[in-house]
Amino acid sequence: MRAxxxxxxxxxxxxxxxxxxxxxxxxVARAVITHGHADHARPGHGAYLCTPEAAPVLRHRLxxxxxxxxxxxxxxxxxxxxxxxxPAGHVPGSAQVRVESQGAVWVVxxxxxxxxxxxxxxxxxxxxxxxxxxxxxxxxVFTWPAQQAVMAEIRAWVEAAxxxxxxxxxxxxxxxxxxxxxxxxxxxxxxxxxxxIEATTAVMRAQGLPLPPTEPVTDPKAQRGRLVLAPxxxxxxxxxxxxxxxxxxxxxxxxxxxGIRRRRGVERGFVISDHADWPGLNAAIAATxxxxxFVTHGYTGVFxxxxxxxxxxxxxxxxxxxDDDAEEEHDG
Amino acid sequence: MRRFAELFAALDGTTRxxxxxxxLAAFFRTAPEPDRVWTIAxxxxxxxxxxxxxxxxxxxxxxxxxxxxxxxxDAYPVVGxxxxxxxxxxPPPTQDTQRSLSGWMAELARLxxxxxxxxxxxxxxxxxxxxxxxxxxxxxxxxxxxxMGVSQALMTRAxxxxxxxxxAELAHRLMGDWDPASTGFAAxxxxxxxxxxxxxxxxxxxxxALDDGPDALGPPADWMAEWKWDxxxxxxxxxxxxxxxxxxxxxxxTERFPDLRPAAMALPPGTVLDxxxxxxxxxxPLPFAALQRRIGRRSVPRKLLAEAPAALLAYDLLxxxxxxxxxxxxxxxxxxxxxxxxxxxxxxxxxxxxxxxWAGLAARRQAARTVxxxxxxxxxxxxxxxxxxxxxxxxxxxxxxxxxxxVMIYAQSGHGRRANLFTDFTFAxxxxxxxxxxxxxxxxxxxxxxREISAWVRKHTLERFGPVRRVxxxxxxxxxxxxxxxxxxxxxxxxxxxxxxxxxxxxxxxAEADRIETLRALLSRG
Ligand SMILES: [Zn+2]
Ligand SMILES: [Zn+2]
Numbered sequence: 001m002r003a004x005x006x007x008x009x010x011x012x013x014x015x016x017x018x019x020x021x022x023x024x025x026x027x028v029a030r031a032v033i034t035h036g037h038a039d040h041a042r043p044g045h046g047a048y049l050c051t052p053e054a055a056p057v058l059r060h061r062l063x064x065x066x067x068x069x070x071x072x073x074x075x076x077x078x079x080x081x082x083x084x085x086x087p088a089g090h091v092p093g094s095a096q097v098r099v100e101s102q103g104a105v106w107v108v109x110x111x112x113x114x115x116x117x118x119x120x121x122x123x124x125x126x127x128x129x130x131x132x133x134x135x136x137x138x139x140x141v142f143t144w145p146a147q148q149a150v151m152a153e154i155r156a157w158v159e160a161a162x163x164x165x166x167x168x169x170x171x172x173x174x175x176x177x178x179x180x181x182x183x184x185x186x187x188x189x190x191x192x193x194x195x196x197i198e199a200t201t202a203v204m205r206a207q208g209l210p211l212p213p214t215e216p217v218t219d220p221k222a223q224r225g226r227l228v229l230a231p232x233x234x235x236x237x238x239x240x241x242x243x244x245x246x247x248x249x250x251x252x253x254x255x256x257x258x259g260i261r262r263r264r265g266v267e268r269g270f271v272i273s274d275h276a277d278w279p280g281l282n283a284a285i286a287a288t289x290x291x292x293x294f295v296t297h298g299y300t301g302v303f304x305x306x307x308x309x310x311x312x313x314x315x316x317x318x319x320x321x322x323d324d325d326a327e328e329e330h331d332g
Numbered sequence: 333m334r335r336f337a338e339l340f341a342a343l344d345g346t347t348r349x350x351x352x353x354x355x356l357a358a359f360f361r362t363a364p365e366p367d368r369v370w371t372i373a374x375x376x377x378x379x380x381x382x383x384x385x386x387x388x389x390x391x392x393x394x395x396x397x398x399x400x401x402x403x404x405x406d407a408y409p410v411v412g413x414x415x416x417x418x419x420x421x422x423p424p425p426t427q428d429t430q431r432s433l434s435g436w437m438a439e440l441a442r443l444x445x446x447x448x449x450x451x452x453x454x455x456x457x458x459x460x461x462x463x464x465x466x467x468x469x470x471x472x473x474x475x476x477x478x479x480m481g482v483s484q485a486l487m488t489r490a491x492x493x494x495x496x497x498x499x500a501e502l503a504h505r506l507m508g509d510w511d512p513a514s515t516g517f518a519a520x521x522x523x524x525x526x527x528x529x530x531x532x533x534x535x536x537x538x539x540x541a542l543d544d545g546p547d548a549l550g551p552p553a554d555w556m557a558e559w560k561w562d563x564x565x566x567x568x569x570x571x572x573x574x575x576x577x578x579x580x581x582x583x584x585x586t587e588r589f590p591d592l593r594p595a596a597m598a599l600p601p602g603t604v605l606d607x608x609x610x611x612x613x614x615x616x617p618l619p620f621a622a623l624q625r626r627i628g629r630r631s632v633p634r635k636l637l638a639e640a641p642a643a644l645l646a647y648d649l650l651x652x653x654x655x656x657x658x659x660x661x662x663x664x665x666x667x668x669x670x671x672x673x674x675x676x677x678x679x680x681x682x683x684x685x686x687x688x689x690w691a692g693l694a695a696r697r698q699a700a701r702t703v704x705x706x707x708x709x710x711x712x713x714x715x716x717x718x719x720x721x722x723x724x725x726x727x728x729x730x731x732x733x734x735x736x737x738x739v740m741i742y743a744q745s746g747h748g749r750r751a752n753l754f755t756d757f758t759f760a761x762x763x764x765x766x767x768x769x770x771x772x773x774x775x776x777x778x779x780x781x782x783r784e785i786s787a788w789v790r791k792h793t794l795e796r797f798g799p800v801r802r803v804x805x806x807x808x809x810x811x812x813x814x815x816x817x818x819x820x821x822x823x824x825x826x827x828x829x830x831x832x833x834x835x836x837x838x839x840x841x842x843a844e845a846d847r848i849e850t851l852r853a854l855l856s857r858g
Contacts (some may be wrong), residue, residue: 140404140420140421142420256411258416259752263752267346
């Protein structure tokens with residue numbers, strides 16, 4: 001990376017002129033945080049800046065840390081820079097970070113998606129010179145079906161499982177994906193939840209998100225046939241065995257690939273992701289008007305080459321979460 | 333095709349045998365009859381030939397998707413399956429179709445007769461009509477790679493459930509040389525056809541591996557033992573005025589063994605033998621490679637007939653004087669067989685081995701390689717000839733495989749269930765100061781081990797060639813194999829039979845891996 005608005009340091013992505021880092025992975029004095037997922041919001045920083053909608057989850061996950069908030073679209077001066085946050089559409093409260101310094105504008109996407117999930121403020125393209133984009137699903141095999149169609153598939157599957165006397169259990173990340181399902185399947189309320197999901201959901205409900213009632217699982221064998229949501233790790237554990245006969249599924253962009261679904265050992269995959277798909281990534285990048293793009297988080301080598309062929313000045317940003325073969329380390 | 337795609341989804345979505353059988357049985361009850369016949373054909377290994385090369389399909393798919401070929405190639409190893417990659421990169425269909433499975437199979441046959449421009453147009457049109465699983469299945473069929481994760485035995489069980497017919501009888505009927513395009517469901521499954529019956533083999537009885545030795549089998553006197561030959565298991569049918577030779581894969585291979593014809597025709601009509609095809613010289617079999625040269629071709633040149641003359645070593649007599657003997661005890665079948673066959677002939681009984689106790693037999697097993705066998709077969713004298721792989725009466729007691737400790741030098745990602753993991757490795761042994769690659773292997777480790785090795789590969793890649801990575805030569809594995817032959821096509825000058833990883837030797841540094849001399853020494857023995 002050139003000596004520019006942002007540069008890569010061992011702590012993470014740093015803005016020298018502003019004296020802050022964005023989503024740093026080692027402790028720093030001042031961190032601007034795009035959203036509450038563990039690979040972006042880490043413990044140990046001196047001060048945190050995020051949107052007011054992201055703050056409750058950060059506090060829930062990190063405990064008593066110093067958090068300042070900044071509303072979407074409002075600019076604030078940090079050091080010699082102007083910083084503002086803009087909806088990324090990834091999970092409630094998630095933001096892109098716009099940094100302006102000496103006339104140059106950089107935007108860091110964080111994680112983002114273009115689909116409107118009905119719960120999260122939808123992605124807003126921000127004009128910039130340089131765009132730092134995730135590309136978790138940066139291959140042309142990843143395209144998402146419409147959310148409504150997926151919800152209909154889930155309803156039919158839940159119904160079939162219940163008719164066979166099985167309890168349907170869907171693996172879904174506890175921040176974002178779970179609430180998206182809870183809201184999108186309001187007609188199935190109260191959906192039963194694993195403790196990790198219930199806790200995050202309660203935090204988000206308390207901050208005013210329109211989430212239908214849920215019911216934490218206390219007696220697994222009771223209410224056979226009612227939909228249960230659990231974090232992916234719980235599916236491989238003894239926790240699941242206490243339910244008796246189950247039908248298992250996973251809700252993730254990775255479910256687009258049959259091999260990955262089979263390897264995760266679930267019977268059914270629902271293709272629903274909080275990340276941009278291939279058309280989404282391309283549309284989002286085009287909409288920024290940026291000439292220079294840094295890619296991170298995903299199939300960076302392939303995606304960089306593709307962007308270069310499209311006429312962008314494209315580079316890989318080797319963040320600590322980037323690994324072009326990894327797929328399970330990161331939320332999908 | 334929609335009905336067939338639903339069946340595929342149902343089978344793909346469960347690991348429970350009962351559910352698979354139920355889904356198949358429902359299909360056999362309700363699907364259009366031609367589709368039932370095609371499904372039986374596909375699930376019994378009667379796949380159509382590849383109609384179009386994979387290279388063309390990749391090019392057409394990338395072109396239609398509006399992406400460069402290199403991008404398609406980079407996505408493929410992530411998906412792990414060509415048919416699936418194609419179906420995922422293509423834009424959604426803009427047209428509809430009501431064509432059934434059998435309709436598409438006819439279309440596939442037609443594709444093979446077209447000139448390339450017309451063929452391409454037809455494939456693009458199909459892609460524009462099929463979505464999701466249907467498009468994936470079409471691609472699977474067109475690339476000749478169709479598999480459904482259901483064994484023939486399971487399919488037969490479902491068919492039995494759906495039709496109320498006896499499972500063993502169905503297994504028998506479904507064998508042989510029938511063409512799904514011209515065979516009706518009723519003719520195949522429900523009504524008797526004497527002409528087809530005359531060439532039809534019986535389902536093979538298959539043995540289980542004896543892992544813990546024979547002590548638990550009871551008195552040795554209840555058992556007979558014979559060599560387990562390393563050839564091709566086959567059934568010889570002598571009925572009417574003709575003879576037929578079937579491989580275990582239900583392939584008709586009569587024309588490839590004209591040198592067995594005189595001995596076969598000398599048998600009385602109404603005779604069926606189960607045995608092992610071998611290339612045989614004097615008193616001993618030739619290495620499997622000699623036989624292999626004969627299998628690959630439809631007709632065998634005179635020179636090859638002389639170099640690798642065939643013999644059938646008969647294990648069992650299934651039919652005699654037109655009567656099905658399978659429900660009679662082995663001792664009786666065996667006696668009849670030994671009376672019927674001459675020991676010096678091209679078709680001869682596989683010798684029964686005399687033994688008094690298990691220890692004595694174990695000693696003979698150790699000598700198997702000296703007679704060119706790969707171990708022993710143990711068969712209960714009172715046992716019937718059953719269909720499929722059944723536990724209890726037949727056991728194969730193979731020799732421990734050969735093995736060497738070798739260094740992994742290349743890794744490639746796997747397919748299907750193991751896409752995104754590195755599972756295909758190239759192994760090398762030392763020749764002086766250099767590592768010489770001598771084999772590839774891709775099975776034998778647990779998923780957990782493959783995951784750990786995959787993480788290691790990502791961190792220790794020296795070079796990439798497409799999906800293949802050259803890695804730091806550091807990890808040592810015990811590689812097992814069943815046989816070894818000289819080969820001018822391989823860098824090390826030898827080729828292994830059935831190589832696989834036995835275990836990961838975490839305890840061994842690369843410098844202590846085996847040397848090429850170890851393999852060369854095995855070569856002279858085996
Ligand atoms: Zn995230
Ligand atoms: Zn992330």
